[in-house]
Amino acid sequence: MQDIIVVGAGLAGLVAARTLTRAGRRVRVLEAAGRSGGRLATHRQDGFTFESGYQVLFTAYPAVQRQLDLAALDLVSIPPAAVVRRGPQVEVLGDPIRDPASLPRTLVAGSMPLPDKLRLTRLAARLKVGAPHTLLSGPDETTRAYLKRQGFGERSIQSFFAPFFGGIFLKRDLSTSARLFRYYFRMLMDGAVALPREGMDRIPEQLARELDISLNVRVERLEARGGGVSVLTGAGELQAAQVVLATDPWTAAQLLGEPVTHGSVGSTYLYYASSEPLDEQPRLLLNAEDGLINNAHWLSNAVPGRAPAGQSLLAVSVLGISPLDDAALDAHVRGELSRWYPDGAARLRTLRIQRLPHAQFAQPPEFAATLAGHATRIPGVVLASEATSMSGIQGAMESGERAAAILLGDLETQSRPRGA
Numbered sequence: 001m002q003d004i005i006v007v008g009a010g011l012a013g014l015v016a017a018r019t020l021t022r023a024g025r026r027v028r029v030l031e032a033a034g035r036s037g038g039r040l041a042t043h044r045q046d047g048f049t050f051e052s053g054y055q056v057l058f059t060a061y062p063a064v065q066r067q068l069d070l071a072a073l074d075l076v077s078i079p080p081a082a083v084v085r086r087g088p089q090v091e092v093l094g095d096p097i098r099d100p101a102s103l104p105r106t107l108v109a110g111s112m113p114l115p116d117k118l119r120l121t122r123l124a125a126r127l128k129v130g131a132p133h134t135l136l137s138g139p140d141e142t143t144r145a146y147l148k149r150q151g152f153g154e155r156s157i158q159s160f161f162a163p164f165f166g167g168i169f170l171k172r173d174l175s176t177s178a179r180l181f182r183y184y185f186r187m188l189m190d191g192a193v194a195l196p197r198e199g200m201d202r203i204p205e206q207l208a209r210e211l212d213i214s215l216n217v218r219v220e221r222l223e224a225r226g227g228g229v230s231v232l233t234g235a236g237e238l239q240a241a242q243v244v245l246a247t248d249p250w251t252a253a254q255l256l257g258e259p260v261t262h263g264s265v266g267s268t269y270l271y272y273a274s275s276e277p278l279d280e281q282p283r284l285l286l287n288a289e290d291g292l293i294n295n296a297h298w299l300s301n302a303v304p305g306r307a308p309a310g311q312s313l314l315a316v317s318v319l320g321i322s323p324l325d326d327a328a329l330d331a332h333v334r335g336e337l338s339r340w341y342p343d344g345a346a347r348l349r350t351l352r353i354q355r356l357p358h359a360q361f362a363q364p365p366e367f368a369a370t371l372a373g374h375a376t377r378i379p380g381v382v383l384a385s386e387a388t389s390m391s392g393i394q395g396a397m398e399s400g401e402r403a404a405a406i407l408l409g410d411l412e413t414q415s416r417p418r419g420a
């Protein structure tokens, strides 16, 4: 009998498995897919390198600091500024301390009137106080309601906050919990937003290095048996003393026979190649107008090497799952891009269109009160999933740490607060 079986080789499962392996346990990871990393994946196509969806790493995440060798990831920082696009009109809104080059243009940007720029500076100063995880407690409301209460006007909300934080929470209506907004705002201040030069999949690759992982093994049922757990897979039955269930929350709910999260948030991504440089901008592009595009990024401007020599790579995010078929969606997005690049949009080549119906779980105000715990109704099975914390890399990693700590009796890690 195996000491411990970890089901799922996403970030939560990998962190749990590595912690347990390092503590001397015999651990085997079973992964349904043909690779590790779960939702964190990178595609390589015709010399272009882009993620599954548009994903970035916040280096300030405390669990990232504990778990990853950041230097080995060869990170490239994305400028801490965004470009607000209204058709052909372009404005830069930057963090003047960390992106001094953006200061002159930030000062004159009408997308955020001067009183709101001052409000943003005051908000930043307030959210910089205390440990970041404390921002996950306190009164909750929607991010939109919170911004309104801080006095921000509609123009700033529509032009900046909605597309920028909509791109993080995959919901442009800013209906996500304000606690989460405050925490992410702090993460943006405390560290870089970065991409591993060679792809986000270098993160799970680093975590997986010391582990015994069986790929293409799907777990179909878990059952307490004989003081341990029977793990039924497509390839037969295995026995383990204990199991860490680290699938996505939706599969975990099926295997446990009980809900793990409430709802999911989907998103759609289009990747385009260009043989001519349509834009030299390395910053994130925010669409301030109504339309399908929420944000876009010339990845090859930010991370040279993500496109072959002489080529450019554009990632476009459309929030939600579009009812349009791929051809109609592509045509619609190209139509919007032609307002940005009248001379070049028609010559963009579509590399890939990707629909991710379960990108994150829904995180409305007070969602923390409905989070799953690590204990499950199956004796010997412990849950490791972002569903126990928050939807994102921090949530997944800290959940893996905590699940491992439960099996190891490590009280210090178990009692670490969410987000710390």
Ligand SMILES: Cc1cc2nc3c(=O)[nH]c(=O)nc-3n(C[C@H](O)[C@H](O)[C@H](O)COP(=O)(O)OP(=O)(O)OC[C@H]3O[C@@H](n4cnc5c(N)ncnc54)[C@H](O)[C@@H]3O)c2cc1C
Pocket (backbone or CB within 6 Å): 007, 008, 009, 010, 011, 012, 013, 030, 031, 032, 033, 036, 037, 038, 039, 040, 052, 053, 054, 055, 056, 057, 058, 217, 218, 219, 220, 246, 247, 248, 249, 251, 267, 356, 358, 359, 360, 384, 385, 386, 387, 391, 392, 393, 394, 395, 396
């Ligand atoms: C488009 C997109 C953009 C995102 N952007 C960001 C971002 O910028 N920053 C951020 O912090 N987070 C972001 N996230 C969220 C982040 O990727 C996830 O929170 C994190 O990867 C979740 O890790 P996990 O281990 O909890 O789950 P998953 O990554 O879902 O891993 C679960 C694993 O379990 C496996 N599995 C499922 N069923 C079975 C089974 N029956 N048997 C065996 N194995 C099984 C799966 O194949 C998978 O490998 C984004 C997510 C998406 C999709």
